[in-house]
Amino acid sequence: MSTVATPPATGLSATELLDRAARFACDVVAPNAAQWERERRMGREAFAQAAALGLTSIEVPREHGGQGQPFSVKNRFCEILAAADYGFAFSLVNTQNVANKIAREASPTVIARYVPDLIAGRIVGCTALTEPGMGSDFGAIQMRATRVAGGWRLDGRKAWITNAAQADVSVMYAQTEPGSGAKGIAGFVIDAHRAGFVREPAFGLAGQHAIGTGGYTLDGYIATDEEMLQPPGKAFKSAMSSINGARTYVATMCCGMVAEALRIATAFGESRHAFGVPLADHQGWRWRLSEASAELAGCRLMVAESARMIDAKEDAQMIAAQAKLMSTRMAERQLAVLAQAMGAEGLRDHHPFGRHLVGARVASFTDGSSEMLLERIAAGLRKQATGR
Template sequence: MALNTDELSLLAQTGELATQHVAPGAARWARERLTGTELLPLAADVGLLGLQVPVAHGGRGLSFSCKAQAAEILAAADFGVAMALINTHNVAEQLARLASPGLARRLIPALVLGRHSACTALTEPGAGSDFSAIQTQAMAVPGGWQLDGVKSWITNAVHAEVIVVYAQTHAGAGAAGIAAFVVEAQRPGFQRLPAAEKGPISTIDAGGFRLAGYRCTEEEMLSPPGEAFKDILGAINGARTYVAAMCCGMVGEALRVASAFGNQRQTFGKSLLGHQGWRWQLADAAIDLEAARLMVRQACAMIDAGQQAQSAAAKAKVFATRMAQKHIAALMHAMGAEGLGENYPFVRHLAAAQIAGLVDGSTEMLLERIAKDLKVP
């Protein structure tokens, strides 16, 4: 899909944000285990936090294709930052679609302006891939709902103020009983858990929280049982596609850095690039990167056209995450010991490629999805 001038301008500014702020900070954030929250206002200035949010809600109302390209640009510098920013954006966009006018007016502006971060919480200590097995309970009480349970491995949970929580309204009902609720971290009954889950990419700010007697009003049920599961499955096609785009961003950057290194590093009297066996590794990466980008572009076009993108998104994510896992490791190896240095992105990107293979549907879950769509008798 051809992007309009507004979208191209946003992508140009995203490129500046990535090169001037994200890339220079990434090594320090990783070393000092710091988070990238300082970027929220800068991302808001560029328009990233309201990219797909309708103009009427203070956003930019741009396309999914534009969002995926922004994700690719940001992830080339740091996957964690890209995920953290996009997860805040996603909650603003979901509120614009599903919240009552009053709730939307109260919560969206602070997200779009980068004053608060947000997250989407499905995963629990006992349920990841098997989402329908979540145990967080929503019990009807006078005037609303009471939420009790624990969520873990949630992007942005270290600092998020607004959280979309998926909870079971009817024990044993599985997917049909799951509803989505808006939770605010400042209210009684919300307790952040110590950030033991940061993992190797600190900028993704993954963490957990406990809900103990947390009260929601009726209005704060964002999506009722029966619809919440369908809504998240629709949104997840977008997430799978932009994670695939992020993998392309990381491999593109690894390829750029390895090429530049291979041009100046000499062995046996010539540059590394002068050795056929060495440069073929780069050619292999370039081929797979182009194929992954085409798959991402196809899924983006289907999403923007309102078509069913379930299979295209799953295929793009499986291919792109495997491509990133393979080629970032190979390109890092091609750099020799130098590739381990913190001024290069390889170690961070390699860990990120592993995370990409889990979030928003692990490779195995997506293979199941693709196999179902084959409709083999």
């Protein structure tokens, strides 16, 4: 793995951070992504390098050792990294989200226990809502939290969790009062090295193993009172509060993958010849790239507007859902078109087409499936019509 110069990584400007992200994507992520996929594993060894560049704490407040940047900077960072590899980018941003959540919402003791190590890339974090028996319907989780002296006993399973294959710490949601739905859900900080935490082997998928998807069982796990991150009544809202950001950066990541595929295909069209001329001289060939470029530009405008609204603390529910719906669909369609434009060459694994295609498939589930986005948009339309 190539090395990257590492001057101090605190108090960096947005421009410095994004320049570093571009270099990191080019020097570390792009050259290693195919290998991580061949070995079906996370690129954990690159976390410390990202940390040394300040890329593990973009939104984390400065008083907790982070860069204190607004959402839009993290969003742009996600696009840059996903252009190299969706799975690695998603894994890194999920760890960063855990650092941010704990830094903003946990007690000083819990913050001190995890945030410095997360920011330094020494440990990995995950956020666990989904369970083997439920995904879209978060209010129906079965993970059970039972009151015991000095804390909570936790029993149940989580599945389909990014980074769970190696996570050291998890922000996790459980039901304190069965039958009460969203109202009874509480949030906890879970230590993967404590008795009662049983990790499942990483899930074998069609691709994108750098995401580190997996699950875990809690079997009589005891969380102290201090490790309850949000009490019942607040946890559901807290989990949902970050969803517009997550939908926006997933949409951005789709744009990043398509932009990279378009860049590679455009260059290929000049160097590869067929019937005596470069591919780009064939109208039928080049129009496909024009369509990809136009659709990408449209999605980027939606994503930019969503990020702007999140920075401005405006209600971004509609635009975030619209941006993710359109960008995931655009990516699935256009990545296939661009792969076709490459001929057989596009199948080689040093090109990202295959990984990106699976990335776009994954993106249509994470942080709200396309159907849940359609429901969110429909709710927004009805609100506009009825005021409710």
